[in-house]
Amino acid sequence: MKTFLILGAGTGGTMVANKMAQHLDPREWRIIIVDRDENHYYQPGFLFIPFGIYSTADVIKPKRNFLPPQVEVIFSDIELIEPDENRVRLVKGERVIHYDYLVIATGAHLKPEETPGLVDGGWYKNIFDFYTLEGASALSRAFKFWKGGRMVVNVVEMPIKCPVAPLEFLFLADWFFHERGIRDKVDITFATPLPGAFTKPRASSILGNILAEKNIHLEPEFNIMEVDNDKQVIRSYDEREIEYDLLVTIPTNMGADVIGRSGMGDELQFVPVNKHTLQSNQWENVWVIGDASNAPASKAGSVAHFMLDVLVENILRHMEGLEPQPKFDGHANCFIESGFEKGILIDFNYEVEPLPGKFPLPGFGPFSLLKESAVNHWGKMMFRWIYWNMLLKGEEMPFESQMTMAGKWA
Amino acid sequence: MTTREIAGKTVEVNEEGFMTDPSQWDKEIAVELAKEEGIPELTPAHWKIIEFCRQSAAKTGAAPTLRNITIGAGVSTKELFALFPKGPAKKVARISGLGKPEGCV
Structure with a gap:
């Protein structure tokens, strides 16, 4: 009996388990998936919690519901991965699993302690994150009674999960304070290490205009170099200071600690992979999906989804002794909620930056690209249903993994 | 992809002004690119970082990220920002004739 082991049962790991269960013969293979948490979190939904649009119940469901019955699910922390020995040590029961194939799907995690002063004073009092359920919920409570002041949204360093989420947060905050009638009492600043609003030039200029x-x-x-809790300022390495009454931080993102402990990661604990095949650079039976890899694509569920077919096909090819195919193109597709029931859609890959135009979607689209529209907002709202009911189960989606230039204005 | 002239040489650059072929780079080009980035003179401390980045890119095929530089070249983040103000990883990559660091996604 051979073992196909998946570490992490988030978006990427769950999709891989579902796909591999369709492909692997249960008389030959056992599939095991390990995760520390019994809950599956719909992370894109965290953004809406501070503004009271979603509640906790909208974003949590039991992981087991999304995994096929033939997959063995173990809830445990991982002690160590020993890729030279094809072995993983779990914390629970000190169990050791020997694997034939390993898929790492352990994600990216917030490390606020990387920034001096961030968690020392005002943490969850007047400093919040919104990338965790705890942070988003704490911020929701703070917003309820906030009378206004200086709100600073700060991205500590790149890369971060869902690089458009800080912009969406800003757009939604603008709308939220309007609705509450205090927009004139709130001063909003976005402090980012990037030279503009976003990472790619054309989108950056269009999104920058929307901010203005x-x-x-x-x-x-x-x-950012440090948070000065006494003076209520954030200070940069070049000695600029920004005063805040409420600081919303997007802390340093790093891969899972077990990756660092096991000596498998880069300086941010992300696992080096071939960015087109998703195979580990060092171990040929180790593959990585989603945020856990160092592939220079956006860290987002849509990207993990576009990685899925390439990854599964390459693993199956490898099992047959064939070379992996370099088919992953860095494709990302993001709905950007822009407030007032409008949204923007961007679609891009390693080579092609987000462009204006139309995104064709059979049976529903077209969506406008890089432009605010109500249809894009409803696309985003509908996506939560698609996520829980189709995407996690690895069902066919009405678009290809590779980006298409159809409809784009180059 | 376009070409431009720097320090009397014709080199290929992308739309963001990063050189696309590291082998076309030399130290005179670095001096000119540094001026464009607002650094009037390259000191030995600057060159140490530039050389680290050139070597790192030759090994990995990509310009190093800020954390790669601070860990690899043994320089503090604060010092790195003093040498290459604002966006050090991006600035040093451009001056060193390398592509944009891939951390910027």
Whole structure:
């Protein structure tokens, strides 16, 4: 009996388990998936919690519901991965699993302690994150009674999960304070290490204009050195200071600690992979999906989804002794919620930056690209249903993994 | 992809002004690119970082990220920002004739 082991049962790991269960003969293979948490979190939904649009119940479901019955599910922390021995040590029961194939899907995690002062004073009092359920819920409570002041949204360093989420947060905050009638009492600043609103030039300029229209001040190339809790300022390495009453931070993102402990990661604990095949650079039976890899694609569920077919096909090819195919193109597709029931859609890959135009989607689209529209907002809202009911189960989606230029204005 | 002239040489650059062929780079080009990035003179401390980045890129095929540089070249983040203000990883990559660091996604 051979073992196919998946570490992490988030978006990527769950999809891989479902796909591999369709492909592997249960008389030959056992599939095991390990995760520390029994709950599956719909992470894109965290964004809506501070504004009271979603509640906790909207974003949590039991992991077991999304995994096929023939997959053995173990809830445990992982002690160590020993890829030279094809072995993983679990914390629970000190169990040791020997594997033939390993898929790492352990994600990216927030490390607020990487920034001096961030968790020392005002943490969850006047400093919040919204990338965790705890942070988003704490911020929701703070917003309820906030009377206004200076709100600073700060990205500590790149890369981060879902690089558009800070912008969505800003757009939604603008809308939320309007609805509450206190927008004139709130001063909003976005401090980012990037030279503009976003990572890619054309999207950056269009999204930057939207920030300006909404009267959100942009502080580019701001690399935070420390939080001064007493003076209530964030200070950059080049000694710029920004005062805050409420600080919303997007802390340093790193791969799982077990990756670092096992000596398998880069300086941010992300696992080096071939960015087109998703195979580990060092161990040929180790493959990586989603945020856990160092592939220079956006860290997002849509990207994990586009990785899925390439990864599964390459693993099956490898089992047959064939070379993996370099088919992953860095494709990402993001709905950006822009407030007032509108949204923006962007679609891009390693080579092609987000462009304006139309995104064709059989049976539903087209969606406008890089432009605000109500249809894009409803696309985003509908996506939660698609995520829980189709995407995690690895069902056929009405679009290809590789990006298409159809409809784009180059 | 376009070409431009720097320090009397014609080199290929992308739309963001990063050189696309590291083998076309030399130290005179670095001096000119540094001026464009607002650094009037390259000191030995600058060159140490530039050389680290060139070597790192030759090994990995990609410009190093900020954390790669601070860990690999043994320089503090604060010092690195003093040498290459604002976006050090990006600036040093451009001056060193390398592509944009891939951390910027």
